[in-house]
Amino acid sequence: MELPFAESYRIKMVEPIFRSTREQREQWIKEAHYNLFNLKSEQVYIDLLTDSGTGAMSHNQWAAMMTGDESYAGSSSYYNLKNAIRAILGFEYFLPTHQGRAAENVLFSVLVKPGNVVPGNSHFDTTKGHIEFRNASAIDCTIDEAFDTESLHPFKGNIDLEKLESVYSTYQHDEIPMVIVTLTCNTSGGQPVSMQNLKDVSRLSKKYGIKVVFDSARFAENAWFIKERELGYKEKSIREIVAEMFSYADAMTMSSKKDGIVNIGGFIAMKEEELFQNASVFNIMYEGFNTYGGMAGRDMNALSVGLNEVTDEHYLENRVKQVEYLGNRLMEWGIPVQKPIGGHAVFVDARKFLKQVPKEEYIAQTLAIELYLEAGVRGVEVGTLLADRDPKSGENRFPKLEMLRLAIPRRTYTNNHMDVVAVALKNIFDRREKIVHGFRIEKEAPIMRHFTVELERID
Missing domain, CATH: 3.90.1150.10 (Aspartate Aminotransferase, domain 1)
Known part of the structure; x- marks a missing residue:
């Protein structure tokens, strides 16, 4: 008889909850x-x-919090997180923020101008809010299958390439600061984006000179679905899939309260030094100095461990x-x-x-x-x-x-x-x-x- 599935952890601490009438x-x-x-x-x-921020941290994450370095500038916790982001996600530059919407606020302050349009796959509330707050418009380019709840399409978070190219060909280059790909796509039901779609979006965007930005709050869950559902990835490790996913992005925002498995925190990661320098100005204004942003050192330590655990x-x-x-x-x-x-x-x-x-x-x-x-x-x-x-x-x-x-x-x-x-x-x-x-x-x-x-x- 085959053994049944069981959780890969055991419970070490409990919190009572109240049953009301x-x-x-x-x-x-x-x-x-x-x-x-x-x-x-x-x-x-x-x-x-x-x-978001409601998960249980592991014993290793709690242990890492005890060694958090709370130095205002240049803390070891910052470099622990920097090394984890570089090793797992492949980005050289990053800025810590207090959560995902703060990351959007900083990055969009650099990129989004009044009258701009930002295509993507069913932008979530804070993303659309930050775009419209700047008198710009979000354009949903999600595939039509996403809106049929009975459809069993394996990647309902995919961007429709014809819809996306229609945006690219309709508006001027300087009116489109980026395309946002949300992994997984929350608004359409936590639905994943395929690796092929990420490749195609990257290729099309390069043709038009448009930046590709990933909203990466649930990137590891997206990688799991690629491994389970997409041809050619069954034998790949989650780490290998994650590395390929982010090879198609120019920048990313992260609400670490999801797939960072921490209670607070976020970051922006970038491949271009110029974008990093421009974003640093707003990060210092809105969040804090670049080596702590909106995060305590102990939370950066917990996040660096969480990024490793979530890709297990x-x-x-x-x-x-x-x-x-x-x-x-x-x-x-x-x-x-x-x-x-x-x-x-x-x-x-x-x-x-x-x-x-x-x-x-x-x-x-x-x-x-x-x-x-x-x-x-x-x-x-x-x-x-x-x-x-x-x-x-x-x-x-x-x-x-x-x-x-x-x-x-x-x-x-x-x-x-x-x-x-x-x-x-x-x-x-x-x-x-x-x-x-x-x-x-x-x-x-x-x-x-x-x-x-x-x-x-x-x-």
């Missing part, structure tokens, strides 16, 4: 104005809001299989999800789940609140609220995908927790026809509104 949750979510970001952590039983195949197998486990449980009951299951989260197709709720009443947010009320599980809407309003018309943007994202923290929950999430959604699915109304906005910010929006229920 439905009555408590109804009061709490009302006080939070039906915004799950406004809940206190102790009001949540299983927290799948994000996989045993770690990645455990990571991806847990996400797949939850996805399979939901599919067994006919619950509509983005297929195939992505690397960091299960994305529930809220539009197919709650067919009676009008799109103007924030379908995915409605489903997210139902899940919280059912079992104290906090997910997040990736739909109309996140899409924000069109900066010119002021009207809601209704994206092609209206999703409830269940992002699973790394090395944090067991499959028993996944079973609770699955059964909770099954209970809602069984009574879905009774859910006919959602919410209206009472108060919203002018950009990235979903973090602070206040809603009221439509009876």
